[in-house]
Amino acid sequence: MKKPFVIIGGPTACGKTAMSIELAKRIDGEIISADSMQVYHFMDIGTAKVTEAEKQGVPHYLVDELYPDEEYNVMIFQQKAKIYMDQIWGKGKIPILVGGTGFYINALLYDNDFTETENDTSFRKACYAQAKNEGPEALFQRLEKVDPEYAKIIHANNIKRVARALEYHFLTGEKFSKHNAEQKQKESPYNAAVIILTMEREKLYERIDYRVDLMMEQGLLDEVKNLLEKGYSPGLVSMQGLGYKEFVPYFQGECSLNEAVAQLKKGTRHFAKRQLTWFRRQIDGLWVDLSKTDFPMAMTDILDYLKEKNILE
Structure with missing residues (x-):
C-alpha cells in the first residue's frame, strides 16, 4: 500500500508557507522544504524563511541545515528528504513537501x-x-x-x-x-496529492514588490553584508540566489541601492513567471487560485481533494 504524501507548490510570494502550516495542523503533518535556498544558515530574510513563530509548533525539515559554502543539489535534497519522510511516516504523520523549486519536487514525487x-x-x-x-x-x-x-x-x-x-x-x-x-x-511510488497555489499575475507581482520592500525594512541589506563579511564569496551557488546577488554590485560601488532593489523586484517577478510556466508544463494536481477564493474556502477545497485522493478519510 502506497504511503500518503502531500505536496504544496507554486510561485514565490503566493502564500505557500501559511497554507502549508495550517494544513499540517489540520491533517497532523510535518513539513519538508523543497526550497533550494532556505536550507542555508544566515540566509533568512532574502529567502523568506519560515520563522519559529510562523511554524506554530509544526516541525520543519531541510531548513537551516547547511552553510552557504556547502554543496546542495537535487540528489542531496532527494536523499535527505526521503530519510525525513520515513521518520514522519514512522510517527504516523503525513509528510508535506512545500516549495517553489519544481525540479526538486519532481525528483521526490517520481523518485527520479x-x-x-x-x-x-x-x-x-x-x-x-x-x-x-x-x-x-x-x-x-x-x-x-x-x-x-x-x-x-x-x-x-x-x-x-x-x-x-x-x-x-x-x-x-x-x-x-x-x-x-x-x-x-513514471508513476509516483507514493499516494501523492499535489496542490499548486497560484493567483492573478498582477496581484502576485504586487505581493512580490511588497515582500521585497518588507525584506528591506527587516534588514536584508545587513544580511547580505554580513554574509560577505563572513567570507562567503559572491561566486558561491548560494550567493547567486535571488535577494543576494542583486546587492553585490551595490557593495562594489557599481549601482545604487535603489537600482539593486529594483533589480531584485524585477528578477523575482520573472522568477515567479517561470515557476508558473514550469508547474503548468511539468506537474498535475489541484490548482488553487488564491485571487479568486479566500483562505478558508481554499482550505476546504484542499481537504476535499485529499479525501478524493484517499489521504484523508
Whole structure:
C-alpha cells in the first residue's frame, strides 16, 4: 500500500508557507522544504524563511541545515528528504513537501534516479568556472544550443540548473527536457496529492514588490553584508540566489541601492513567471487560485481533494 504524501507548490510570494502550516495542523503533518535556498544558515530574510513563530509548533525539515559554502543539489535534497519522510511516516504523520523549486519536487514525487550523473562533478565544476569567468549568459547560450526547450523554463542566472542540464547532455547525449518528460510519465511510488497555489499575475507581482520592500525594512541589506563579511564569496551557488546577488554590485560601488532593489523586484517577478510556466508544463494536481477564493474556502477545497485522493478519510 502506497504511503500518503502531500505536496504544496507554486510561485514565490503566493502564500505557500501559511497554507502549508495550517494544513499540517489540520491533517497532523510535518513539513519538508523543497526550497533550494532556505536550507542555508544566515540566509533568512532574502529567502523568506519560515520563522519559529510562523511554524506554530509544526516541525520543519531541510531548513537551516547547511552553510552557504556547502554543496546542495537535487540528489542531496532527494536523499535527505526521503530519510525525513520515513521518520514522519514512522510517527504516523503525513509528510508535506512545500516549495517553489519544481525540479526538486519532481525528483521526490517520481523518485527520479540521479546517481549516474551526480558522481562525477568535474564537468559541472568546469561549467561553474565558465560562468564565473565569462558570465552566466555564456553558459546559458550553450544550453540554448543543445536544449532550447529546457532553456525556455529557466533563467540564465540560475547557474546550478543550467550546469546540471549541460552536464546531463554531456554525460548521456540526451536533452534534459526529454529526460524530465520521461520521468513525468513514471508513476509516483507514493499516494501523492499535489496542490499548486497560484493567483492573478498582477496581484502576485504586487505581493512580490511588497515582500521585497518588507525584506528591506527587516534588514536584508545587513544580511547580505554580513554574509560577505563572513567570507562567503559572491561566486558561491548560494550567493547567486535571488535577494543576494542583486546587492553585490551595490557593495562594489557599481549601482545604487535603489537600482539593486529594483533589480531584485524585477528578477523575482520573472522568477515567479517561470515557476508558473514550469508547474503548468511539468506537474498535475489541484490548482488553487488564491485571487479568486479566500483562505478558508481554499482550505476546504484542499481537504476535499485529499479525501478524493484517499489521504484523508
